[in-house]
Amino acid sequence: MSCEQVPLIEFLLGELGSSETEHVLSHIEGCPTCRERLQTMAAVEGVYRDQHSSDQNIPRFWFVAAGLLIAVLVATFYPIWHRSSIDSLKTASLASEEKYPYFPLHTRSGSEGLETDIRERAFAAYSAEQFREASEWFIQLPPSADTLFYSAVTHYMLEEYPQALEQLAEAVKLDNQWKTVGLWYKANIYLKTEQKRPAQKALRDLVREGQNEYRQKALELLEKLETR
Numbered sequence: 001m002s003c004e005q006v007p008l009i010e011f012l013l014g015e016l017g018s019s020e021t022e023h024v025l026s027h028i029e030g031c032p033t034c035r036e037r038l039q040t041m042a043a044v045e046g047v048y049r050d051q052h053s054s055d056q057n058i059p060r061f062w063f064v065a066a067g068l069l070i071a072v073l074v075a076t077f078y079p080i081w082h083r084s085s086i087d088s089l090k091t092a093s094l095a096s097e098e099k100y101p102y103f104p105l106h107t108r109s110g111s112e113g114l115e116t117d118i119r120e121r122a123f124a125a126y127s128a129e130q131f132r133e134a135s136e137w138f139i140q141l142p143p144s145a146d147t148l149f150y151s152a153v154t155h156y157m158l159e160e161y162p163q164a165l166e167q168l169a170e171a172v173k174l175d176n177q178w179k180t181v182g183l184w185y186k187a188n189i190y191l192k193t194e195q196k197r198p199a200q201k202a203l204r205d206l207v208r209e210g211q212n213e214y215r216q217k218a219l220e221l222l223e224k225l226e227t228r
């Protein structure tokens, strides 16, 4: 965006959408000329209002003050705010995009007829990464530990994190075999949702579980999170 293209007046009047506002802010932050222009425009706008409005006019000093204030605030805080929003994006980018591999549960018995059919459809959809469809089948099944766990991973892949967290907790409560991988997905949910400290806690818990398939990945993530 060149200086002439920056819609300062609209910005000052609060008429821009959020992405345009972001562009203007990022430009003003690096451009002393436009910060000065903004202050001048604020002053001129104030004069214009003084001359053209009757009783319900907004006082001139308000525009001058607003222009000055915006210019100063942007120069001071925009770099900090902008940097922290980039940092949080980086946290989400560390999170896993992979679903837990499906191992067919041949040894599980006790289900019959329709339930077996629904279970097969659910896992077929899960394996084919048709997560929306899988989710619709999973909710029709009785909440066993296995169903809850795979359903939680399905929610994770669909970016439905509150449901994923809740079902992970229930699956682990019913069957401790899901504990380490449960912690792995829990940590990744916190990474995805920019919650660094809870993510670190879940990763440390995972490491503390001793040797397991996700331990090495957890250690690597903890190291990366340290430097952010």
Ligand SMILES: [Zn+2]
Binding pocket: 002, 003, 006, 027, 031, 033, 034
């Ligand atoms: Zn400029």
